Each structure stands twice: as structure tokens, then as C-alpha cells.
Amino acid sequence: xxxxxxxxxxxxxxxxxxxxxxxxxxxxxxxxxxxxxxxxxxxxxxxxxxxxxxxxxxxxxxxxxxxxxxxxxxxxxxxxxxxxxxxxxxxxxxxxxxxxxxxxxxxxxxxxxxxxxxxxxxxxxxxxxxxxxxxxxxxxxxxxxxxxxxxxxxxxxxxxxxxxxxxxxxxxxxxxxxxxxxxxxxxxxxxxxxxxxxxxxxxxxxxxxxxxxxxxxxxxxxxxxxxxxxxxxxxxxxxxxxxxxxxxxxxxxxxxxxxxxxxxxxxxxxxxxxxxxxxxxxxxxxxxxxxxxxxxxx
Amino acid sequence: xxxxxxxxxxxxxxxxxxxxxxxxxxxxxxxxxxxxxxxxxxxxxxxxxxxxxxxxxxxxxxxxxxxxxxxxxxxxxxxxxxxxxxxxxxxxxxxxxxxxxxxxxxxxxxxxxxxxxxxxxxxxxxxxxxxxxxxxxxxxxxxxxxxxxxxxxxxxxxxxxxxxxxxxxxxxxxxxxxxxxxxxxxxxxxxxxxxxxxxxxxxxxxxxxxxxxxxxxxxxxxxxxxxxxxxxxxxxxxxxxxxxxxxxxxxxxxxxxxxxxxxxxxxxxxxxxxxxxxxxxxxxxxxx
Numbered sequence: 001x002x003x004x005x006x007x008x009x010x011x012x013x014x015x016x017x018x019x020x021x022x023x024x025x026x027x028x029x030x031x032x033x034x035x036x037x038x039x040x041x042x043x044x045x046x047x048x049x050x051x052x053x054x055x056x057x058x059x060x061x062x063x064x065x066x067x068x069x070x071x072x073x074x075x076x077x078x079x080x081x082x083x084x085x086x087x088x089x090x091x092x093x094x095x096x097x098x099x100x101x102x103x104x105x106x107x108x109x110x111x112x113x114x115x116x117x118x119x120x121x122x123x124x125x126x127x128x129x130x131x132x133x134x135x136x137x138x139x140x141x142x143x144x145x146x147x148x149x150x151x152x153x154x155x156x157x158x159x160x161x162x163x164x165x166x167x168x169x170x171x172x173x174x175x176x177x178x179x180x181x182x183x184x185x186x187x188x189x190x191x192x193x194x195x196x197x198x199x200x201x202x203x204x205x206x207x208x209x210x211x212x213x214x215x216x217x218x219x220x221x222x223x224x225x226x227x228x229x230x231x232x233x234x235x236x237x238x239x240x241x242x243x244x245x246x247x248x249x250x251x252x253x254x255x256x257x258x259x260x261x262x263x264x265x266x267x268x269x270x271x272x273x274x275x276x277x278x279x280x281x282x283x284x285x286x287x288x289x290x291x292x293x294x295x296x297x298x
Numbered sequence: 299x300x301x302x303x304x305x306x307x308x309x310x311x312x313x314x315x316x317x318x319x320x321x322x323x324x325x326x327x328x329x330x331x332x333x334x335x336x337x338x339x340x341x342x343x344x345x346x347x348x349x350x351x352x353x354x355x356x357x358x359x360x361x362x363x364x365x366x367x368x369x370x371x372x373x374x375x376x377x378x379x380x381x382x383x384x385x386x387x388x389x390x391x392x393x394x395x396x397x398x399x400x401x402x403x404x405x406x407x408x409x410x411x412x413x414x415x416x417x418x419x420x421x422x423x424x425x426x427x428x429x430x431x432x433x434x435x436x437x438x439x440x441x442x443x444x445x446x447x448x449x450x451x452x453x454x455x456x457x458x459x460x461x462x463x464x465x466x467x468x469x470x471x472x473x474x475x476x477x478x479x480x481x482x483x484x485x486x487x488x489x490x491x492x493x494x495x496x497x498x499x500x501x502x503x504x505x506x507x508x509x510x511x512x513x514x515x516x517x518x519x520x521x522x523x524x525x526x527x528x529x530x531x532x533x534x535x536x537x538x539x540x541x542x543x544x545x546x547x548x549x550x551x552x553x554x555x556x557x558x559x560x561x562x563x564x565x566x567x568x569x570x571x572x573x574x575x576x577x578x579x580x581x582x583x584x585x586x
Contacts, residue, residue, distance in 0.1 A: 056479055058456045066482075125492070130499045139448040139502050142485055221492070224485035225455070239485050249455045249488050 034272060038265030045259060050266075055227035055241070057250065057260045064267055066227040070144065070240035071271070073230040074219060077148025078155060078212045083205055085152065086159030087194075090201070093160070094167035095189050106164065113157030117150075121221035124150045129222055136237065142224035144240035150218045155208035162207060166200020167193060199286040206282035213244075213275060220245035243267045327559045328356045333367020333380030336459055336508070337548055340406065341380055343576045344567055355559060364459060371551055372396055377560050379551040382408070382459045398553045405567055406574075407583035409509040409532040409545040410460060410468075412519040413494075417501040420444040422520045422529040425543060429469050431504060434481030439502070451484040452493045452505035463546055464506055506544075509537075510581010537583040545583065 041050070045062045052063035093105050128149060129141030170193050178188040194201065224239025225246075247264050254261045331341055338361035345357035367379035372393045385400055393400050412428060414420060420442055423431075430436040432451055440446045454461045470476035487493050493505040497516055504519075509532050512518060520529035523543050536542035556564055567573045574584040 054482065056456065058462065059479065061479075125495055129496075133500060140450040140485065140496070140500055142496060220488055225487065226483045226485050228483050239483060241486070249486070250457055254457070 031272065034265055034269050038262060038267075038269045041259070041262040041266040044262060050263075053229050055246070057254075057263070060259070062259070062263050064243075064263070064270065066229050067241055067243045067246050067267060068270065069230040069235075070223070070227070071213065071242040071244070071274075073235055073240055074144045074147045074151065074223060074242055075209065075213045077145055077236050078151035079205075079209055081148060081152035082155040082159060082208055082212070086156045086204070086208060087163055087201060089156065089160045090163035090167060090204070091189055091194070094164045095193060096185075106161075109157050109160045112153070113161065117154060117215055117218040118221075120150050120153055121218035124218060124222040138237055140224065140239065142222055142239055143237050144223055144230060145236045147219045147223040147240070147242070148236070150222060151212040151215055154215055154218065155212045158211055159204045159208040162204030163197070163201040166197040166204065169200070170196045202282060202286050206278065209278060210275060213278070214271070216242075216244040216248045220248055225249065243271050247271075326354050326356050328358070329378070329559055329563060330358055330376040331378045331380065332360045332362060332370050332376045334364040334382040334459065334548070335361040336382040336408065337380040337406075340548075340577065340580050340582060343580060344573055347572060347576060348563065348566065355563075357563070368400075368551065371400060371553055372398060374398060374553060377552065378564070381549045381551060382546070383463070384547075384549065385551060393553075400551045400553065401555055403550045403552070403564055403568060404547045404585060405550050405564075406548045406577045406585060407537050407545055408548055409537045409542055409583055410464065410506050411509050411512045411532045412504065412506050412521065412544070413497050413512055413516045414504050414519060415497055415499075415501040416515065416517045418444060418517065420519070421517060422522065424522045424525050424527070425468060425471060426525070428519075428521070429471055429478070432464075432469050432480055432484065433478050434483075445501075447502045449504060450496075450500060450502040451481060452496055452503055453480060453484050453486055454490070454493070454506075455486050455488055460506070460508065464544075467546075468506075468544060508581065509533075509583070534578065534583050538585075548582065 041062075049062055051065055052061070053065050054061040054063045055066050089109065093102050093109075097105060124146055125142075129143075129146050131141070132138060132143065132146055133141035174192050174196055175188055178192045183191065219242050223242060223245065225241045226239035227241040227246075228235070228238065230236075230238070230240045247267055250260070251264055254264060331345065338359065341359045345359050349355060349357060364381035364383050367376065367381055368385055368389050370376040371379035372389065374396070379400075385402065390400060412423070418439065420439060423442060427436065427442050431442070431449055432453070436442060437449055438446060439449055453464070456462075465480065466472065466474075469480065470478050485496070487496065490507050490511045493507055494511070494513060494516065497503045497505045498513075518531055520531045521543055522529045528541070530536050530541045530543070532542045532545070537545040550564065550567070552560055552564070555561075568585070574586055577584040
């Protein structure tokens with residue numbers, strides 16, 4: 001009996017350990033595969049070509065700068081919309097809304113997160129883009145900003161869900177202390193509750209942005225996919241081509257092992273590194289703020 | 299290549315497979331047909347129709363692109379390869395070194411229509427003007443007799459055979475040495491449907507698409523080869539009398555002179571009224 005229990009215990013601990021490590025193993029394997037398929041690009045394409053401003057692979061123009069700037073501007077636009085909107089919604093649900101509203105609102109927001117991005121893309125192409133074109137008098141409604149709005153809609157549910165959980169775990173005594181010294185409701189939220197929940201809110205934002213930068217389908221449908229350098233302020237309201245859309249659109253028909261194929265994987269490496277940088281930056285911010293709060297509390 | 303037809307194509311393929319697998323007949327003849335995504339719907343419609351008339355013939359049709367089909371022909375894994383472009387010299391050489399002599403059949407034609415929003419007063423352009431619009435030399439509709447509006451250029455993605463055809467025959471006007479490229483701010487849309495949706499709602503837009511895919515609420519542009527020439531709208535007649543300048547042949551290739559069922563099937567496709575009727579129904583241009 002006892003022996004049997006030990007044996008089971010052994011298996012279960014090992015199984016849990018294995019599943020924990022498997023996440024690392026899979027990421028490592030994926031990264032190795034990306035490197036293997038993508039790095040040959042550096043030998044096949046001149047660096048001056050690779051970092052030029054023209055992407056037209058069927059004529060051997062492999063400049064990836066337009067794609068990088070395209071991804072960045074679309075994601076930046078999405079962050080500008082999603083962060084205030086997401087945090088605002090989280091604060092409303094957690095701090096202001098009456099209980100009944102809150103019970104309805106939170107599941108609804110999370111439901112929005114389950115919406116397939118293709119559906120959002122269709123809404124974008126049929127409703128949002130014509131509306132943007134006529135409202136802002138743009139040449140076309142298929143712009144980076146259209147993509148940003150859709151990405152914001154994809155990122156907001158994640159941000160709201162995680163940030164609201166974090167706000168919810170801030171002890172009630174913090175708020176009561178703030179009210180006791182005469183702080184208004186808004187002052188309490190802005191100066192006490194939000195800073196106390198900071199690391200959870202940051203995690204929510206990073207997860208949301210992470211979803212946005214990797215999103216493909218909706219973006220491919222509405223940004224127009226023109227590989228222009230998106231570096232002027234007005235570029236947000238012009239078409240742009242993202243890295244994800246490029247990979248998705250071109251991978252299907254590219255000859256395996258060709259220069260174009262390797263370059264698409266190289267774009268994958270760049271995308272991976274950008275996501276990694278965002279994650280590292282986010283965790284360092286969270287780590288630092290945690291240390292400070294530990295210092296204060298000790 | 300064209301997203302929605304591809305889906306219906308896949309469904310049809312499923313139907314074809316199911317119809318044929320239900321009757322395991324020893325006298326059954328099989329035929330492998332593979333290649334261009336432009337042609338895949340047409341090939342499936344033919345295969346389906348033919349198998350209804352001759353249940354002892356089993357035809358399997360797959361897409362994958364013209365290059366894929368020709369590669370399969372060179373490796374001798376298909377009986378018929380579909381291609382929306384002519385076979386390249388390198389491909390012929392490769393086939394011959396494998397002991398295969400590809401034979402070409404023109405099975406239908408495809409016109410590429412240039413489309414604009416019905417609100418746009420421009421209805422006629424020369425090939426040179428279309429080339430200048432897409433290469434970025436002309437940027438406003440008033441330069442070609444329209445309103446003062448910016449031109450929004452729409453194109454298919456670069457992996458589309460239609461994109462390549464348009465680049466070589468319209469943008470570069472058939473000049474093999476020309477290095478003209480699409481203007482960088484040309485919108486590259488992933489499907490025919492994407493182009494049609496945008497042209498329908500945007501009076502600034504210009505796009506191109508296979509004749510069969512253009513809905514009646516969009517305006518097709520009459521095209522002249524040279525300034526002062528006659529402006530011609532795309533239709534079955536103008537493609538067949540060669541007055542409409544942007545039309546291409548669609549091909550099937552066999553390994554050597556076809557024999558047996560392959561020969562019978564190809565003859566049916568090229569000469570029968572039913573087969574060429576299907577061509578018209580699907581929006582391509584029949585060859586007879």
C-alpha cells in the first residue's frame with residue numbers, strides 16, 4: 001500500500017516536471033527550426049539588400065524594413081487605443097460598476113476575446129474601412145490604423161480580464177485607508193488601487209500586445225498590405241504591410257528551400273526576437289516594481 | 299489562387315472523391331490531374347461532369363499552382379498538368395532529361411478585366427495609361443480625364459499567377475527587358491474578393507481580376523492598345539477575336555502524345571459543347 005503510493009507519487013511528480021520542461025523544450029525546438037530555416041538568408045542575400053526599403057520577392061527585392069516598420073506602426077497604434085480603453089474598462093468593472101452590471105459585463109468582455117479574428121476582419125473590411133475612408137476623407141480605408149483598431153479589439157479583452165483580476169486582488173483596506181484620509185473616488189483609483197495592482201495590469205497589457213503583434217488574419221484583410229516604409233506620422237493612415245501578413249500570404253506558394261523561403265523564415269526570427277524583447281522589457285518592469293514594493297513593505 | 303472558388307473547389311473535390319470511391323470496379327480507369335489554382339475549379343467541374351457520364355472513369359483533381367503541376371508531370375506522377383502560364387524552357391529541358399516530352403493543349407482562355415467604381419467617370423484607358431497608373435507615374439484620376447481624386451491601386455498578392463501576368467503584359471507592356479515594378483503603395487490584397495469589395499465601396503480605387511469574377515455592379519474599363527486606337531471591353535467575343543489585349547490562354551500538359559483515356563478526356567474538353575459550355579459558365583472564355 002505504502003510502496004504503491006510512493007510509486008504513484010514518483011510518476012506524478014515526474015509527469016508534472018516533464019510537462020513543465022516540455023514548454024521550454026518546445027520553444028527551444030521551434031527557435032532552432034527557425035534559425036535553421038532562416039539563417040541561410042544571411043548568406044544568400046546581401047545585408048544591404050535585406051535592410052533596404054523594397055520588398056518584392058518575385059524580382060529578388062528582399063528589403064524587410066517596410067515589413068518591420070509596418071508591424072511596429074500597426075502594433076503601436078493598437079497599443080495607443082487598447083491600453084487606455086482596456087484599463088478604463090477594467091477600472092470601471094472592478095471599482096465603479098454596481099455588482100449586477102459587473103456580473104454581466106465581465107463575461108461579455110471575455111466573450112469578445114473568443115471572437116475569431118477572421119470575423120473581426122470581415123467587419124473591418126465591410127464596415128470599419130468604408131467608414132474610416134469617408135469620415136477622415138482618406139484615399140482608402142485599408143490602412144495601418146484600421147488594422148490597429150481591429151488589433152485593439154483583439155487585445156482589449158485580454159487586458160481587461162487580467163487587469164481586472166489584478167485590481168480585484170488589491171485589499172479593501174488600501175481603498176478604505178485612502179478614503180479615510182479624504183481622497184476622492186478618482187484619487188483612490190489613480191493613486192492607490194492602480195499602482196498597487198501595477199504588475200498585474202502590466203502583465204495584462206503585455207499579453208494583450210503580444211496577441212496583437214502576432215495576429216495575422218484580421219490584419220492581412222484590412223491593412224492593404226502595401227510594403228511602404230511606415231516612418232512618417234501620417235503613415236498610420238496609409239496602407240502598411242506587416243511581417244505576419246507577409247509570411248501568411250507568401251508561404252503557401254513559395255518553393256521550399258529557395259531564397260524567398262529562407263527570407264520568410266528570417267522574418268519569423270525577427271518577429272520572434274521582437275516578441276522576446278517586449279516580454280523581457282515587461283518582466284523587468286514588473287520585477288523592478290515588485291522589488292520596490294517589497295522594500296517599502298519591509 | 300482565388301480564395302472562395304478554392305473552397306468550393308475543395309468541396310467539389312470531396313464530392314468527386316466520394317462519388318468515385320463508392321464503386322470499386324476492376325475495369326475502372328483512373329486519371330490524375332494537377333496544377334494551377336486558377337484552373338482547379340474548371341478542372342473539377344469537368345471531372346465531375348465527365349464522371350457522371352462515364353462512371354467507370356475516375357478523375358482526381360488537385361490544385362497547388364502551375365509550377366507544382368508541371369513539376370509533377372516532370373516526375374511522371376500525373377497524367378495531365380494544368381497551367382495558367384506556358385511551360386518554361388528550363389522545365390522542358392528538365393522533363394526531356396527525364397525522358398518526358400511535354401505536349402501542350404490550350405483548353406480555355408481567361409480575360410483580365412480592369413475594374414473601377416461605377417461612380418468613377420473614367421471608362422476608357424490605354425495600356426500605357428494603365429501601366430503608368432500601376433507604376434506610380436500617374437497618381438490622380440484627373441490625369442486620365444477623371445475627377446480630382448487620388449488613385450488607389452489594388453493588386454493581387456505576388457504569388458498569384460494573375461499578378462505575374464499583369465506585371466509582364468500590362469505594367470511592362472510585354473517588354474522582357476523592362477524593369478518596371480508596381481508602385482510601392484500598391485495594395486496587395488490576398489483574394490479576388492478583397493479587390494472586389496474595395497472597388498465596390500471606394501471611388502478612388504482601380505483593380506484587376508479575372509473576367510468571370512467581376513460582378514455586374516462594378517465598371518469594367520475599355521482598353522486600347524495605343525492612344526487613338528479602339529477601346530475594347532472584355533467579353534467572350536473580344537477575347538476570341540483578339541481585340542481585347544489582356545487575355546491569356548490556359549493550358550493542360552501531358553507527358554508525350556496522350557493515349558487511351560487521357561486522349562479521350564482531352565478531346566472531350568477541347569471539342570465538346572458540354573465541356574466548353576462549363577468554361578463559359580465559370581466565367582472563363584471558351585476556345586470555340
